[in-house]
Amino acid sequence: GAVVSQHPSRVICKSGTSVKIECRSLDFQATTMFWYRQFPKQSLMLMATSNEGSKATYEQGVEKDKFLINHASLTLSTLTVTSAHPEDSSFYICSVPQGELHEQYFGPGTRLTVT
Amino acid sequence: GQNIDQPTEMTATEGAIVQINCTYQTSGFNGLFWYQQHAGEAPTFLSYNVLDGLEEKGRFSSFLSRSKGYSYLLLKELQMKDSASYLCAIMDSNYQLIWGAGTKLIIKP
Numbered sequence: 736g737a738v739v740s741q742h743p744s745r746v747i748c749k750s751g752t753s754v755k756i757e758c759r760s761l762d763f764q765a766t767t768m769f770w771y772r773q774f775p776k777q778s779l780m781l782m783a784t785s786n787e788g789s790k791a792t793y794e795q796g797v798e799k800d801k802f803l804i805n806h807a808s809l810t811l812s813t814l815t816v817t818s819a820h821p822e823d824s825s826f827y828i829c830s831v832p833q834g835e836l837h838e839q840y841f842g843p844g845t846r847l848t849v850t
Numbered sequence: 851g852q853n854i855d856q857p858t859e860m861t862a863t864e865g866a867i868v869q870i871n872c873t874y875q876t877s878g879f880n881g882l883f884w885y886q887q888h889a890g891e892a893p894t895f896l897s898y899n900v901l902d903g904l905e906e907k908g909r910f911s912s913f914l915s916r917s918k919g920y921s922y923l924l925l926k927e928l929q930m931k932d933s934a935s936y937l938c939a940i941m942d943s944n945y946q947l948i949w950g951a952g953t954k955l956i957i958k959p
Binding site: 780 | 880881883890891892893894895898941946947949950951952
């Protein structure tokens with residue numbers, strides 16, 4: 736399956752600052768990538784679908800001006816958490832769908848802590 | 851509405867067999883996935899079912915009954931490393947995954 740990397744793996748930032756998370760598809764050209772958020776002991780929550788060369792599609796309740804997504808190439812999507820607050824602290828994971836089954840291959844995730 | 855139900859937590863003994871159930875009600879169905887997620891890590895793909903029946907892959911098997919909206923993941927010869935959360939997910943008509951809350955499996959020696 737697709738090999739997906741994320742950077743950084745962990746980040747601690749102060750409230751009010753912005754944080755950029757990168758998701759790279761290392762061996763597969765991805766026109767679509769998914770961004771998820773997972774709070775402790777909860778399931779994955781889809782935040783948005785990142786589309787190469789066009790605007791991302793956000794799920795209901797996700798603020799597009801707060802969570803900026805850029806999918807500038809077929810191998811890179813970025814998620815920027817703007818003006819971060821402690822409640823944004825979470826595990827952010829990207830995934831790349833591949834193959835006839837459209838199964839999703841996940842990056843290792845980014846643990847964001849906002850102090 | 852869309853709903854996926856899994857038990858929150860299960861406990862089993864090393865070497866034994868455990869069955870994790872998943873029931874679902876979704877609008878559109880393009881298959882059911884099982885993923886494994888170790889604490890602090892991203893999910894990894896385990897299995898996919900789109901037709902009724904049993905799919906076997908080594909120590910893991912997955913079963914689907916579309917008419918009953920039911921699936922199970924069967925883990926045999928349990929090992930300590932199998933301690934993880936197991937996520938059931940349905941692919942909807944838009945090829946997006948709808949996730950269950952996951953079942954935390956605890957393996958005891």
